Amino acid sequence: MDGNFFQGTIPSSLSSLRGLEELYLQRNNLSGTIPEFLEHFEFLQSLNLSHNNFEGMVPVEGILKNATATSVEGNIKLCGGILEFKLPKCKIKHSKRGGLSLTMKLIISLICGVFGVIFALVFLYLHCSRRERMKEHTKSDSEKFLRVSYQSLLKATDGFSSINLISMGSFGSVYKGVLEQGETTVAVKVLNLVHRGALKSFASECEALKNIRHRNVVKVLSACAGFNHRGDDFKALIYEFMANGSLEEWLHPTQNIGDTNEKPRSLTFSQRLNIAIDVAMALDYLHHHCQTPIVHCDLKPSNVLLNDDMVGHVGDFGLVRFLHKTTSGNHSSSMGVKGTIGYAPPEYGIGHEVWTQGDVYSYGILLLEMFTGKRPTADMFHGSSNLHNFVKAALPEQVVEIVDPVLVQEILEGEMSANNLPNEDSVRIRIKFEKILISILEIGVACSAEFPGERLDVTDAMAEMCRIRNNL
Template sequence: MDLNRFTGSIPPTIGNLSNLLVLSFAQNNLSGRVPDSIDDLVQLTEFYLDGNNFSVDIPQGLGQWRQLEKMNLSHNSFDGSMPSAIFNISSLSQSLDLSNNYFTGPIPMEVGNLITLGRISISNNRLTGDIPSTLGTCVLLEVLHMEGNFLTGNIPESFVKLKTIKEMDLSRNNLSGKIPEFLASLSSLQPLNLSFNDFEGPTPSSGIFGNSSRVSLKGNHRLCANTPESSLPLCPELGSKGENKSVVLKIVIPIAVSAVVILLLCIVVILLRRRKEEPALQHSSLHIQKIRYEDIAKATNGFSLVNLVGLGSFGAVYKGTLPFEDDPVAIKVFNLNQYGAPKSFVSECEALRNTRHRNLVKVITLCSTVDPTGSDFKALIFQYMHNGSLERWLHPEDHGYDNKRFLSLGERINIALDIAYALDYLHNQCATPVIHCDLKPSNVLLDLEMTAYVSDFGLARFMCTTSTAVPANSTSFANLKGSIGYIPPEYGMGGQISSKGDVYSYGVLLLEMFTGTCPTHEKFIDAMSLHKHVATNFPNGVAEILDPTMLQNDLDGNSEIIQSCVLPMLKLGLSCSMASPRDRLGMAQVSAAILDIKHEFELYSGGISVSDS
């Protein structure tokens, strides 16, 4: 009954056909629940439901079948945990296909019961956790597809037993560790795809790894090679012999000690000078000018509404021109009557004083004085961004703009990469790591070249250098405002502030960039959220949820670009916005993945390249 246009559900009376050997409802439009009566078809040798819209649970009674050799449930809408009953069908010897559904959670350990199975595909689901070591007991396995999930951990050592394996695809997961040497000894293995994971260290050089056309390793930026013939970077040298090390140490240690002493003396001198000077923000490429209240009042035409370009939690932002600046500037005036505003001013000064990155908003100077009434006055002066905020581009109608000029796919990828670079710098490259705590589209600014800059560090927190989390006694959710829709769930439960909180906000922002849907949209009620909305439609239904302007004007039905660029971006957004912090990626890994996606896009778009950020 396959390849028809049947709709509705399978009738329960199907269980009466107890002598059936082959049953196929493939490639129809059937939906609903698979009836429990199907358990009675114990003589089946082949069972096909692929290419429909079945959902809910798979009957547990299937585990009683003892003649079944082939099962295909792919391309449906089955969700929840993978039913362990299927892995108890010990007669499955030819193939099992559960791919392209919505299964979640770990792969059942019972998969090891299928010791005679030849082919298995569980790709393109939402499976998490480690690959079960019991899979290594499937010693007759020839084809293994697990790509497109959220699997973590190492490749199990038990895979060394898969002597008959011919094809293995573990790509597009979050696997890590070193690539096992034993994979090179699997002589039957032809295509091996380990791309877009987080493997590290040297790759094996023998066996299949000696032929680059049979192995795909792209997207693993911590891999290296021991031979120059590989396309991977060479591994660093393991070091010199003992006698060479001792000579080097004799030379290096005195130099290092001298350098440390000189450095300490310089630090002491600098600290003594700073005590005598008024604190001021510094910028490596701008000369800091003293600025008065009168200068700011004049630059903003008396804080005119005409000059007003934005309102925030702690003040207003004006466009203006200062006497010592030829270009317009953005002037952020703090409303010190607002609770938390003075602390926000200090936090932003500290964050900006200690950070330098091309994708962080550039501060020119500050003003901390009193106004004509004798009240405290504080303002920060930034480089003005002519293209406004990302918020304005994603939701132009909400800000009084038309949508004639939209963000192209290439611009979205570049902006996402710019933001990822900025967060990676804040989390991993600052002397004292910084947590932004309020990442959202209105806090991402765009210059004339559409380069993105992360701004508004009023809620920023400095991390302890020994931990990625701020101790609970140093800050709490009570004084962390953030923005609804972008705040990670653990903050709402009193959890510690950590870099993974910024990752969550970034993930939500990424999903918003590609769907054009705000996380606070009125349709997200009860338990529904932007993350769940995308996850429900990923990967087969993404065309229904993508930003229409991008879909109609930029993608134009190009399935290759959707497959190679859009789906990986959405998957990153989903990975970053997972409910549990430990399931989220780090920003270094995210940056590397988006850079790969950008290169893929440039190949598909005719070689038009935008320089790497």
């Protein structure tokens, strides 16, 4: 938690984390005294409280009596502690004799009473205002929900023209369109109802997306169910348009006719890291922060969409499953999971029911693909060979040989631009970059382990990826 803008004191609730081994709070704006409960952390091996605004006496027991494992420098108001800290001695303040006069006590009581009444009135006002705002918010959401018809979608997409076709999937096609309501650019997913399972996919997406609110999940704007111009059933979902397409298009760009002289677009290391974290945050939300845990079941690059700012959004909830709690644990609402070859976990192939660890496996494969540039279904993988084993066998010594050549080129260009730096600095930057790549690929390998019990939880994977980004 170092290098943030945390303020206030270290909360007493931290004392419950008795198994804590490392605690880094340096370079924040924390204040108050260093709590004594830190003395009683039996497993704490490293403590860094430097460069904050702590004050008062430093405790001298536990890890705080180990100068090599503890840092308190940069807190100019601290005193005492062990000699190695080189802090000034604490001045003992002598309390003045005598108490408050009766008049002063009455004045203080009166002031406290007045403030108590004011506080109660403010609390009631804020509570009532909040209820009103919630009502207005619900009303505004309802009013903002786009009302669309088949005719409006037909017009928005120029008759579902092939020019506006974005992608085609198992259950339907996605078109770019501009609705007349506010000239809103949208993505329209038209279900192919002839395809078996399309109707179920439509129902699953509606059920999943109606209650989801997260910056890394594609936002559904509306749905349309009716009849087309031929009188056939028509169902479509209207999504927020993602201007930069899918992650698949960036990882594996296709050369269009006439574009032979143009350099294929690619993602930088920083962009890949940010998108990987965006996807992890979306999965963490779906698995742990929805009223009913949601399993995506089909996480892959084509289902990760990028907006104008290259922020990753998880989309296509056609195979989603809901986990309902029972006395024997969480169970999915339906069976017969399909998923996609290469990304679906091995246990699904032998009939295991849907669970969040299946998404974790898919995330691990996605992470390995993002940083190696290799599809899990590439021709080089056959028999017992797969992307997971390929990366695992190469770590850590051969990391540069297996990562996406685009990233290797980025390293080389970075070194060329750093020619003005001393040679040892250039080498240090390269070594640091390689270590970061190793850490990322190790997370991907841990998430995509064959045996579910060996896989990370997505929350832990997300935390590790964020830690890597913060240390850049």
